[in-house]
Amino acid sequence: MLSLKKYLTEGLLQFTILLSLIGVRVDVDTYLTSQLPPLREIILGPSSAYTQTQFHNLRNTLDGYGVHPKSIDLDNYFTARRLLSQVRALDRFQVPTTEVNAWLVHRDPEGSVSGSQPSSGLTLESSSGLQDVTGPDNGVRESETEQGFSEDLEDLGAVAPPVSGDLTKEDIDLIDILWRQDIDLGAGREIFDYSHRQKEQDVDKDLQDGAEQDDTWSGEGAEALARNLLVDGETGESFPAQFPADISSITEAVPSESEPPGLQNNLLSPLLTGTDSPFDLEQQWQDLMSIMEMQAMEVNTSTNEILYSAPPGDPLSTNYSLAPNTPINQNVSLHQASLGGCSQDFSLFSPEVESLPVASGSTLLPLVPSNSTSLNSTFGSTNLAGLFFPPQLNGTANDTAGPELPDPLGGLLDEAMLDEISLMDLAIEEGFNPVQASQLEEEFDSDSGLSLDSSHSPSSLSSSEGSSSSSSSSSSSSSSSSSSSSSSSSSASSSFSEEGAVGYSSDSETLDLEEAEGAVGYQPEYSKFCRMSYQDPSQLSCLPYLEHVGHNHTYNMAPSALDSADLPPPSALKKGSKEKQADFLDKQMSRDEHRARAMKIPFTNDKIINLPVEEFNELLSKYQLSEAQLSLIRDIRRRGKNKMAAQNCRKRKLDTILNLERDVEDLQRDKARLLREKVEFLRSLRQMKQKVQSLYQEVFGRLRDENGRPYSPSQYALQYAGDGSVLLIPRTLADQQARRQERKPKDRRK
């Protein structure tokens, strides 16, 4: 029951505080529960927010220990490190990667020419990936297929400027990326800059810094724009200005009014495995893209270009700049544009293919906006329709294109994208923690320093370990303490261990005195606390903790007088010093001890307080005590127990706060990691969209009617059928189907 209560109270309290800390402007329910649980738990395991109480319990029972914030608590530090490493370990569990791989594998079976290409294709932003793609060697590298994406993720992680294996630096990296993403939302870079924040918040400096970076990026983006007429606003990738003019023997599907079987999927569907429902995905896309659009509106190209990427000279850019004269594959078959074909098509992104001049922007190239704004909107709307339909059709395309690009990554991106706003908000709010934490630490440290300065503590510290033993031995030397200390500690230990509570001893000087005089105070407590409360190396914490406790409260227990009555003072002590010390001890005695002495209570307060009831009663029965004495004894016992209870209570409070602090830090780390993953996924998605778009344009551009004339993209569209065939259908029909498909998911939701 106790533990249950502990769970409830601490769990609720902690969770509440966490919510208040983290969820100020965030729909935490959505973020933590309603939307993410599966993903979150898959990725992270049970949320630390939810497992808080268990964690706490674990701390108390296993390696828990009393951590006083004032203490320089090494174990606390190590515990934090352990948790950090756990978080890192979780980080290694790349579910998204797994899913992506699954998707790749899924596509491979149909893959024909080069199944490995898709993975390479996904790595556009990684230099190695780019090299693979652009390299002349487009041969089959199937071995890369499985690990390609994970590698890519790694690479992607390395794309951003300062990167290293260090988590902190990764975070910084992420922060850079995110900041670029969020700058338009008003988030300053400094918000993400942990180290920076830890150093101090020099707001002015940060703002200036952020402005400088912004300017830099703007300049970069402008530069890129100047260099390449067609530059993706987000990726910085340049696009071909012209479409391939040559004609190949492409099998055409005759435009037909009838709806071909399996026509539901547009050509864009190659990315789908065929069974995935594009509807929800599209909705997610919409959500995401609305956010992106918002960003694009507020900031412009400069930011986005940097955000999504590749430096101007990046291989990626070159990869996408098509060389007009490059020969193309003459044998492209529309039928290959199936899933398997898709793989092959990705292979088409080899320089040869990509270098194909794209049909002039007049028709097919909504993707090739002439200015940065449209570039942004291109990805901003990110409707695949926007990618694949001519500009003039975009209006409808936005409505209809929904299902057109089912996202193989949707299951994962889904969560991330739906939470875009929340994440962004979180990112913006993220600033508080490190500062807070550092402040807390400083506060604690300073307090600890104060404690160190407290006049009587040093000796107590040095004797604290020995005090437990010395106390027992000294107690045993006294008439009755031996049994009392052991018995009391056992009883107390049961209760303490039961609840994971931690008692801590009272004034340290008491120990000192007790050690000197063999007096009996609360020592058993002391040793007990250090010994049994936490069976952990962190016992170290006892020292600083006690140290801090060591205020000079004169009413604290100082067993001296009473004990000196009980025990013959050591003859070795000189008279003067003895008297002096007696006075001192007198002052150190607690009020109850004074009272006890005044009332001539024949046994120690320690016994009174710590003896089990039976033994306590037995002890009382051995003496003829007046009513006043009995009353005092019971009060002493009550107060003594309550004192320990209060100490435990306060300690628990501190532990709770510390745990909360740690949990907040952990959650922030998780959040940063998730954001980082999201960015990576978005990057991959963008690349895939671009590839699909290029494929579409390439295929469409090769189509010729009976008269050998190219089809107008405003009148015809390619659709990808479930059976792997690609059909050329009238645009109107495609739009209708797209609308139809768009409604389905909505209906389904209801």
Added chain:
DNA sequence: AGGCGTTGTCATAGT
């Protein structure tokens, strides 16, 4: 002198 943190104590509720 007053603020602040720590500790002990009381009252009370809960176990």
Added chain:
DNA sequence: AAACTATGACAACGC
């Protein structure tokens, strides 16, 4: 019912 524990509130104390 008794014993014990938990905790908010308050006061004493020292810095």
